[in-house]
Each structure stands twice: as C-alpha cells, then as structure tokens.
Amino acid sequence: MPPEVSSKVQSEATPMGEFSRLIGIFFEPKKTFTDIAQRPRWILPTLIVIVFAVIYIGAFNSHIGWEPYLHKTMDNNRQLLQMPAEQRQNVFNIYLRILPIFSYIAAALFTPLMFLIGGAIAMGIIKGLMGVPIRFKQAFAAFAYGSLPNCIYSALATIVIFVTPHPEDFNVQNGFFSNPAALMDLQTSSKFLYTVARYVDVFVIWIVLLIAVGLKAAGGKRLSFGGALFAVVLPLAVFVLLSGALAALQG
Numbered sequence: 001m002p003p004e005v006s007s008k009v010q011s012e013a014t015p016m017g018e019f020s021r022l023i024g025i026f027f028e029p030k031k032t033f034t035d036i037a038q039r040p041r042w043i044l045p046t047l048i049v050i051v052f053a054v055i056y057i058g059a060f061n062s063h064i065g066w067e068p069y070l071h072k073t074m075d076n077n078r079q080l081l082q083m084p085a086e087q088r089q090n091v092f093n094i095y096l097r098i099l100p101i102f103s104y105i106a107a108a109l110f111t112p113l114m115f116l117i118g119g120a121i122a123m124g125i126i127k128g129l130m131g132v133p134i135r136f137k138q139a140f141a142a143f144a145y146g147s148l149p150n151c152i153y154s155a156l157a158t159i160v161i162f163v164t165p166h167p168e169d170f171n172v173q174n175g176f177f178s179n180p181a182a183l184m185d186l187q188t189s190s191k192f193l194y195t196v197a198r199y200v201d202v203f204v205i206w207i208v209l210l211i212a213v214g215l216k217a218a219g220g221k222r223l224s225f226g227g228a229l230f231a232v233v234l235p236l237a238v239f240v241l242l243s244g245a246l247a248a249l250q251g
Helices: 003-013 018-027 029-038 043-063 067-075 085-129 136-146 149-163 191-199 202-222 225-250
Strands: none
Touching: 018 029, 018 043, 018 136, 029 136, 029 202, 043 085, 043 136, 043 149, 067 085, 085 136, 085 202, 085 225, 136 202, 149 202, 191 225, 202 225
C-alpha cells in the first residue's frame, strides 16, 4: 500500500480526542470538522461556551452592575421617555431587580438555543434547497464547535471590565472593541445602523466561517463551501436586519 494511502486510512480510522478537537478548531478547522462530521458530538463545546459566557456576566454583575447600562438604554428609548417619571422609575426598578438573575439564565439557555435554531435552519436550507443530505446532529455540532471563538471574546470582554477606567460607559452587549459599533455613539447614531454594525464583528465573521467549514464537512463533496456559507449567512442576515428594524422602532 502506498504511504499516502496508508496515512489516509490511518487518519480516517483514528478518531480525534475532545482536546484535539478543541485545539484543532483554531489551527486545523478543515481536518477537525471532518472528524466532527463523522462523529458529531456537541455537549463539551456547548458547556465551554456557556461557562465563559456565565463568567463574563458574573464579572459584569459584580464589578459594574446594570444601573448605568439601564440609565443609558432607557434615556435613549423614545417610548419610555413618553411615560410619566414615576412610571418610568418603576420600570427601571423592575429591570434592575430581574436583570442580574435573568442574565445568568439567558447566558446558560441562549447558547444551546441558538445552536438548536441555527442548526435546524441551516440543515433545512442545505437539505431543502440544495438537496444535500445532512443530519441535524452534524449541523448542531458544527454550530457548537464553530462558536468556540465566543470564548475568546468573553475572556477579552471580561478583561475590559476589570481594566476600563470608565465602567459606567461599558456596554455589556458590546464588551470588546471588535466591531464598528464600538466607535459609534448610541445616543446620536441611527439605531438600525448601530445594531447592524454590532454584527459586522471580527468574532461573528470568524464563527460564521468556521460553521460553514463544519457544514461543508458534513455535506461532503455534494456541498460547496459557498453553499454552506450561504446556509449560515442568509438566516443571520435576516436576523440582523429584523433586529435593526426593531431597534429603530423602539428608539
């Protein structure tokens, strides 16, 4: 047997361990996602992303808190500003009580929910529109492993919390300066453009490309990388545009 064939057979026969997968996502994504597509698992990367998100929220809750963020948000909301002062203060107090608790719940539940929804939509596009067979478990695993750069974002944003000289200006929804929205003034900028700019983000682009690599590995030769990328970008673009429109209406 030729050496290159023997090496290929050995590579296919030997599965990667979880640690190798976690490292390989950043350094050998194509090879790693090929292994993930053959043996799709998602629990460990999902838990890791959740843990980093919870640590980030915990740092924000303990070192900054929601009061300055709520003041800026509510003072910039046209509908809330039309309320009587006493009613607006009651709304503020309610949010201030529930957000510290709800933020932990959201950090824990939002991650697997997004993997679930994103994986289901991507699978539907790939199977329904492109006619390429792909299993939901493969799509879910592609989203789980492809989202690991979120851990780097959460770690960097947590560092910013501890070193920022102006904690009252910290935006928990945009904790690290990795997108154009970080240079925009929330109070004077278009709410639609600000929301869209938040998603033109280094980490979002990185994650989208990784997920597309994962879906391509799951789809095999019948699925092009462009097709896999389309299955991720299309629903994301719809979500971003709807979020921007909703922000514009509320502002």
